[in-house]
Amino acid sequence: MSQTGRTMPRGSAEALNEAYDTALLDLDGVVYAGGAAIAHAVEALGVARDAGMHLAYVTNNALRTPDAVAAHLTELGVPAEPGDVITSAQAVARLVSDQLPQGSRVLLIGGEGLRVALVERGLVPVDSADDDPAAVVQGYGGPDITWGRFAEASYAVARGVPWFASNTDLTIPSGRGIAPGNGAAVEVVRIATGAEPQVAGKPLPPMHRETVLRTGAKKPLVVGDRLDTDIEGAFNGGVDSLLVLSGVTDGAQLLAARPEHRPTFVDADLRGLLTGQPEVAGNDGLFECGGWAASVRTESGEFVLEGDGNAMDGLRALCAAAWSHAGDGVCALDPAKALARLGL
Structure with a gap:
């Protein structure tokens, strides 16, 4: 499914691990950082796997062999076989x-x-x-x-x-x-x-081709922390994506994302695989998600964020305001105050 023209994150009534048959997971910044598991990653992947989702680990890091990567994942508590690992x-x-x-x-x-x-x-x-x-x-x-x-x-x-x-x-x-x-x-x-x-690597077609050949995924979900590799790779491959904020991308970079860098879904970490995603409702420049409402004050060029609740809902509303304001371009507004309200 093409993401061309995306102006807001999409919602999902189903948990993502039920809506997609295969998670194509980046490693650095998603599953682990510096060799140690990222918080909640092991538990979330275990639940998704036990519920029937195929987990494939797709990394641009060419240093280690699939055998070594699978052994490392298994040591962390994420059982994996070498065939589950696809590298650049x-x-x-x-x-x-x-x-x-x-x-x-x-x-x-x-x-x-x-x-x-x-x-x-x-x-x-x-x-x-x-x-x-x-x-x-x-x-x-x-x-x-x-x-x-x-x-x-x-x-x-x-x-x-x-x-x-x-x-x-x-x-x-x-x-x-x-x-x-x-x-x-x-x-x-x-x-x-x-x-x-x-x-060859993400976000370019040879990596997507390698992944499809090795996993046989029918309805994959790309899960990553980088806009310019993971999310753009999903865009180029015409598949949906989940951006997690456990790696290199922060809220300001997400709000300024170009169309090919805008993920389908956004969440804090891999626990987002196990839940549905709330819808963002937009009407006349006002975008609501959860308890938050976001808009752009055009005369002053500022974000307006009102409400309270889950910080990720506030970020999703801000994404919709920023991406809609930017259209096919890049939102150049300063989001610092709005993101500070969310603790991001």
Whole structure:
């Protein structure tokens, strides 16, 4: 279902885990941060799984193998099999293998997850630009990746070797805060060479294709914390989405979202999977949800938020006011006062 023209979050009379057959869950910022489970995630996923929802874990992080990710989830109390995990390493490996014959040498700039995915597709990882690679494939290599690896990528790309990237997320959440992601590393090679990589990860179609092929989902719900990867990826794939505020996106960024970054549903964390979503009612510029009413005072360019109740209901009403005001553009109004009323 296309989200083109979305001007407010949608409601759902059914709990989301009953309305959708498969949750396509991002990991960092949704299920865990810095290796530790996010509050309420383990319990909420357990209830959804026991009620019959298929849980698939879709991550742009190419560092770890599906086996390692599944083992980590299981340790956290979220039982998972390697087949439940879909990574951008798998998506980029398929993208490369669609363009090169089996047995082709590929210069690997990344970690074990990317190495395993390339081998799975019949490709041969090499470590030097002097190993005559047919492609360069770059994925997140962890905080200890050396500067020399980016130099090897630059040498090969500058010679005209095709360049692929698992994803271009500029940042990644960690237990200590927001850290540079693979997109920051890709920028290093781009600056050195002036080239542009083919990118596989969210929000681009190769990742959606990989996810559909591996899960067989009929009515999926994308669940994520990032507007520019998770939510835009759902938009590009024509499927519904749930944004949770447990990761990198805050209320101000959500209100300023472009049309392709506007989620179908909004909630604080994964407990939102287990409930219905309240409708937002709009009439003549006034948008109501729960005990809250939001509007835009056009003469002063300010948000007006009145009422009380659940903070998420207030945020949903504000989304409707902001997105309707912006139309196909971006809402540039300052939401600080309105969000402060909600404690967000």
